[in-house]
Amino acid sequence: MTTINLSLVSHTNTGKTTLARSLIGRDVGEIRDEAHVTALAERYRMIETAEGDALDLWDTPGFGDSARLVQRLRQQGNPVGWFLTEVWDRWRDRPFWSSQQALRNVREEADVVLYLVNASERPGDAGYVAPEMEILAWLGKPVLVLLNQLGEPRPGEQDRADEDAWRQHLAGHPFVQRVLPLDAFARCWVQEFTLLDAVGSALPDSRRASFNSLEEAWRQRRLQQFRASMEILGEFLTTCSRDHERLSDEGLGGSLRRLGQIVGLDGTSDVREQAMARLAERLEREVRRTTDQLIELHGLAGRAAEEVLARVSSDFAAREKLGEGRAAALGGILSGALSGLAADLAAGGLTLGGGALVGAVLGAIGSAGAAKAVNLVRGTDSSEVRWSSDSLQRLSVTALLRYLAVAHYGRGRGEWRQGEYPGHWRPLIEEELQLRQEALGAAWSQRGANADESGGRIPDALAEILADTTRALLSRLYPGIRLPM
Template sequence: MSGTDVRLALISHTNVGKTSLTRTLLRSDVGEVVDAPHTTMENSLYALAESPEGDRLLLWDTPGFGDSLKLKQRLDKRGSAIGWLIGEVWDRVTDRTLYSSQQAMLAARDLADLLLYQVNAAEDPEFATQVEAELAMLAWLDKPVILLLNQLPPHSRKAERDALEQRWRERFGKAPVRTVLALDAHERSWIDEVRLLAAVSEQLEEPQRDAMARLIPAWQAEALERFRQSIDAVTDLLMATLRDREPLASGQPARLARLGALRRLGQRLEQNVKRLDATLIGIEGLEGDSAKRIDTALTATRSHGDRPTPLQGAAGGAAMGAGAGAAIDLALGGASLGLFTALGASLSAAAGWSWCQRAVDKRTLGWSAPFVEELLAEATARYLAVTHHGRGRGRYRDAALDSWRELADTAAKDRQRDVNALLAAFDEPDEAQLRAVTRRAVHSVITHALLTEYPHAEWIL
């Protein structure tokens, strides 16, 4: 089937992050990423997407511009002789800077319908003289340019990104630049990528625009499939937690029996969370792992058959006192990883231990409804951290996890109606019905978190 090619060229000053962004968009370790100038010396072509009709979205990763100010001055002296730059024969070793600039301009002139011009957002646009020179040279090619902001502040949120876009737009938002988008190679989401494709489509003429109308749904369908799989993975974690039970060992003092049961519950939860992290990482086509353990209140257990309320002791889902939590950490031999101590300060030690005393006659322990609510927010934060990790950053590490917790907690509170429906179905015997309610709550909370961060994304989700 014959379709239409849409050709993009990724252009920037050297060492800004073109190959890192290419890796992120492709979800593949292409090229070489080194913190040094002129790592990429040749134009490299990659296929980003293909539609069922045979259209292709192609990306050229180009060598970076070198000393653009001097180069621009030389071209000005020759009367903006872009032909001189492209027509000369430059040695890639002895004239490395000119050779790289030549290759970038060749790709931009001959191989691309649209230019993605990448800049370092940490620069002050008022003093970005290299950017000004490079855009002036690109203007000679008479191609539409989308300016991409890379190297954003770590864990930046919507308001900060919007402000940066506006600042760069005010400085460089004239021809050839058509629009400015924040798209960090290290920390972006699939929603940012769809937004980029929509911006590309707006700047193209026919037949490329028609091709983009087919390519965007193809890209979006793959992204939504990953999203669906992630929702299923979080649902699996909550279902396993909802159904987990641990009998109290016989022949032991009541307190030790409960602590032993709690330890076994905690160990299984820890493994299930590790499994969730590994699944989310795999869905996004990444490698790596999560070093952070569950840090919600592992004390939030209940005795099977109780109807818990948030104001009960730990058996009913409230956090233990710090003193009791520390004692349980010690009794569990480190299995709780200090989590009881860290999150057990909301009640006194006496209140915490009163749970144990109150529940010694119960035969089985399980996780409380309020704890499952906390776990949903925690899993949402873990999803957000993984889905924003760009492959250009390398192996996944969860250094960004803490930065997503506030958004995840807020989303769970904002979608309380769906969360309450899950908690009301806590002891639902029908497995399919419970899973449907659980998945609905998971989808609601995660979608709300994404729409809070990306209000423009309703048409995508």
């Protein structure tokens, strides 16, 4: 039974406890915007195996006046040993006392040191780094430098630029094994595997076998979380695709008014608006419910933020029950020209409000034949409104945006709040979903199937499409990272 210890150290008030919360997945320690909030080194269990191996993270007090500390240490023949035998009044010289606790923890406990720096500063402007590197050199432990306070998730090349700048700045310190971006507020879980790979490389051979089992246990935990997230979103899209509202039979007059709406000759239908409102209410509830599920699954507090459902009416497809006699009468009025009917039939249904009268003459099929084709293709016994395929595509995009927002959320921030998505996320999602358009179309085509008869195939298929899409997204967002899939 082996315990691997990681000591998280930095200059004071750089975000150690916040990062500890994100890695551990629960609230630990106290967070305030002031120096020396953490007074003593605190141990937290990250994960353990059934065999008894464990990975522990130590949150240590921050280094205080590093320059003055180094000057004092240089005066001694054995600086660290002398420093740890000295006793300072913790109230009169708090920076020195806090530094003593951090150094003691690293020397006595650490297998690997995680040294956190503020990446919002240029390396040359962070004056505390040089003396603290000297202190860490005296301690003689392998060090991984973590770049914190990077801001919201950014395109990978920006992270790499910061990483390269800090690596060059620290090139003269051979005990620094790696420089890695890992923001306390906006880290993504896949970055944790790069961190664990670096930890494993820094350990002696005698401890790597135990660490490998811990890394595998961590991988399985995160993959289970990932798969469960995709299942939640697959069920969400399945529910949306099957949801519909029946419309009352309004007779020939109602059908004529509805055709008038298409060409802008009449106002909106109260019946349709009421049906759309009911669909919108159910969609909003599903968005809230599934976002709450994602939040809970990732160990975050808070409830889903308010979701604004804009332009709802444009997201509906209407399926019309047109009797042959009525269709013939309408065909006489329109001279056989219907709104994009040929294209709509090819796509699987007549989409009201989504096209203009283009004079597509159906020829010998006639209006009565067109009515039969619509009913046959749609399998409709009554009129209804439901989400269009375009709407389901947009819901797929926003579902993955919600997932990325939660998956990047640092636990140290406290309760979950919906914020603006980084601008580069949406176009990447749209590109990846477009590549899987055929598979999505096949899933949407089954949405009219009875839920019992489908045997769960639709949500399973959608979950797999979403999982494949998300893996591709994470590979593009974090190029070079080994995805544990």
